[in-house]
Amino acid sequence: MSLLHVEGLRAGYGSADVLHGIDLDVDAGEVVVVLGANGAGKTTTMRALAGLIGRRGTIELDGSPLSSRPERVVAGGISLVPQGRGTLGQLTVLDNLRVGAASRDDKAEIEADIERWAEVFPVLGRRSAQLAGSLSGGEQQMLAVARALMSRPRLLLCDEPSLGLAPIVVQELFATLARINETDGTALLIVEQNAELAMDLADRVYLLDVGTIAAAGTPAEFRSDDAVRSAYLGY
Ligand code: ATP
Numbered sequence: 704m705s706l707l708h709v710e711g712l713r714a715g716y717g718s719a720d721v722l723h724g725i726d727l728d729v730d731a732g733e734v735v736v737v738l739g740a741n742g743a744g745k746t747t748t749m750r751a752l753a754g755l756i757g758r759r760g761t762i763e764l765d766g767s768p769l770s771s772r773p774e775r776v777v778a779g780g781i782s783l784v785p786q787g788r789g790t791l792g793q794l795t796v797l798d799n800l801r802v803g804a805a806s807r808d809d810k811a812e813i814e815a816d817i818e819r820w821a822e823v824f825p826v827l828g829r830r831s832a833q834l835a836g837s838l839s840g841g842e843q844q845m846l847a848v849a850r851a852l853m854s855r856p857r858l859l860l861c862d863e864p865s866l867g868l869a870p871i872v873v874q875e876l877f878a879t880l881a882r883i884n885e886t887d888g889t890a891l892l893i894v895e896q897n898a899e900l901a902m903d904l905a906d907r908v909y910l911l912d913v914g915t916i917a918a919a920g921t922p923a924e925f926r927s928d929d930a931v932r933s934a935y936l937g938y
Contacts, residue, residue: 723914737894754772824845857889858889877904893905
């Protein structure tokens with residue numbers, strides 16, 4: 704059974720659907736990447752899964768229907784790193800991490816997790832008392848990931864984590880995501896325009912095109928498909 708099973712997902716804004724029936728699965732511990740051009744519906748997919756916008760269709764977590772209420776989605780084990788980070792600029796780094804643990808009441812464990820993520824992302828440890836709004840873009844992205852991890856998700860949704868970051872920072876971030884996936888078994892569903900980098904991390908890839916899944920396969924299959932390669936990988 705899949706950890707996340709999505710079938711016929713439709714969502715949009717107002718009366719206009721942006722997603723026209725998406726099917727996708729993520730297994731426990733798997734890294735799945737969704738590629739797609741601007742406007743394909745990648746962010747809309749993430750927001751629909753997180754319960755941030757209305758949607759129709761089937762979304763199951765461990766075989767049971769997933770709540771459409773954001774706080775229940777988090778409590779169920781799915782956490783979103785939103786596009787544009789979404790950190791709370793007027794709160795300190797430390798308080799942002801505490802907000803990420805709002806679904807939990809195990810105080811001592813929460814403090815232990817804060818220490819852990821401050822070691823994994825050393826810059827957050829060094830800047831724990833600093834307002835999140837004064838962090839650099841790369842630092843804010845690290846904070847956004849650490850904050851999402853504070854709910855101890857089994858599935859982390861990452862919406863374009865590389866956006867606006869210097870290549871060296873992106874590499875560091877992706878290496879950290881890979882390490883978390885390996886050590887904790889946290890499954891990752893990542894939407895990215897940086898196709899090459901994301902595919903290095905992926906077990907499986909989906910291609911989203913104007914609100915539908917146009918292709919699915921392994922990174923090797925994607926790289927050997929001429930049409931996909933020229934349209935999305937640029938070589
Ligand atoms: P990008 O890579 O540019 O972020 P995306 O694949 O994430 O693109 P979405 O943000 O999901 O695409 O947008 C898909 C479509 O939905 C676009 O045509 C966009 O204009 C539309 N859309 C997104 N947000 C809204 C909104 N709040 N109200 C109305 N339409 C929206």
